[in-house]
Amino acid sequence: MTRLKAHVERHAVSRIGWLRAAVLGANDGIVSTASLVVGVAAAEATRGPILLAASAGLVAGAMSMAAGEYVSVASQADSEAADLARERKELETQPEEELAEMTAIYVSRGLTPDLARQVAEQLNAGDALAAHARDELGISEHVTARPVQAALTSAATFAVGAAMPLLVSMLAPLPVIIPTISVATLVFLAVLGWLGAWAGGASPWKPMLRVTFWGALALGVTAMIGKLFGAVV
Numbered sequence: 001m002t003r004l005k006a007h008v009e010r011h012a013v014s015r016i017g018w019l020r021a022a023v024l025g026a027n028d029g030i031v032s033t034a035s036l037v038v039g040v041a042a043a044e045a046t047r048g049p050i051l052l053a054a055s056a057g058l059v060a061g062a063m064s065m066a067a068g069e070y071v072s073v074a075s076q077a078d079s080e081a082a083d084l085a086r087e088r089k090e091l092e093t094q095p096e097e098e099l100a101e102m103t104a105i106y107v108s109r110g111l112t113p114d115l116a117r118q119v120a121e122q123l124n125a126g127d128a129l130a131a132h133a134r135d136e137l138g139i140s141e142h143v144t145a146r147p148v149q150a151a152l153t154s155a156a157t158f159a160v161g162a163a164m165p166l167l168v169s170m171l172a173p174l175p176v177i178i179p180t181i182s183v184a185t186l187v188f189l190a191v192l193g194w195l196g197a198w199a200g201g202a203s204p205w206k207p208m209l210r211v212t213f214w215g216a217l218a219l220g221v222t223a224m225i226g227k228l229f230g231a232v233v
Contacts, residue, residue, distance in 0.1 A: 023196040025065050025154035029161025030192065031215050033057045034185040035222040037169045041177050042226030047169075050177070054169055058162035066155035074147040080139055087132050098132065099124055105135055164188050182219050189215040 036057045040050050091098050099120055106116035123131040133139040165181055165188070172180035193208035 025157035039226035070151035
C-alpha cells in the first residue's frame with residue numbers, strides 16, 4: 001500500500017507582514033537619520049548639534065513609525081473585520097447565493113461548473129467563513145493585518161537603522177563627516193536591500209539598487225537644503 005508523504009514548503013508570503021514593516025522601518029531609520037546628520041553638518045554645525053539632531057531623530061522616528069504603522073494596519077484590520085462580519089451574515093441569510101458565488105469563483109479559475117459546485121459545497125460544509133474569506137475576500141492568515149506586530153517591528157528596526165548613521169557621526173572626523181556618512185549610508189542601504197531580498201526569496205540586485213538610489217537622492221537634497229539655509233543663517 002502506497003503511503004502519502006507530507007510535502008512541506010515554506011513560502012516567503014508567510015513572512016510578508018513583518019518583513020514589509022521591518023524593511024520599511026530600517027530603511028526609514030537609515031535614510032532619515034543620515035539625512036538629518038548630513039543636512040545639519042552641511043550648515044557647518046559642530047558635532048554637538050549633529051549628534052543631538054541624530055538622537056532626536058532616532059527617538060522621534062521610532063515612535064512615529066510605531067504609531068503610524070499601528071494606526072494604518074489597525075485600519076486595515078477594522079476593514080477586514082467588517083468584511084468578515086458582513087460575509088458571516090450573508091452565509092446565514094443567503095446560503096444559496098453565497099454557494100453560487102463561490103461556484104462562479106472556481107469556474108473562473110478553470111474548473112468545470114459541476115466540479116466547481118462540488119468544491120464549493122464541500123468547503124461550505126466545513127469552515128465556510130474561512131473559505132469565503134480566502135477565496136472571495138482574499139483574506140488569509142499569511143496576509144491578515146496584525147497592528148501590534150507591525151508597530152513593534154517598525155519601531156525596533158527603525159531604531160536599529162537609525163543607530164548606524166548615529167554611530168558613524170560619533171566616530172567620523174568632523175571635516176569629513178558628510179562624505180563618511182554618505183558612503184556608510186549607501187553601504188547600509190545596499191546591505192538592507194540584500195537582506196530584504198534574501199528574507200523574501202527574491203533576487204537582490206533590484207532591491208539594492210532601489211534603496212541606494214532613493215537614499216542617495218535624500219542625502220543630496222537634505223545636504224543642499226542644509227547648505228542653503230546654513231549660509232542664510
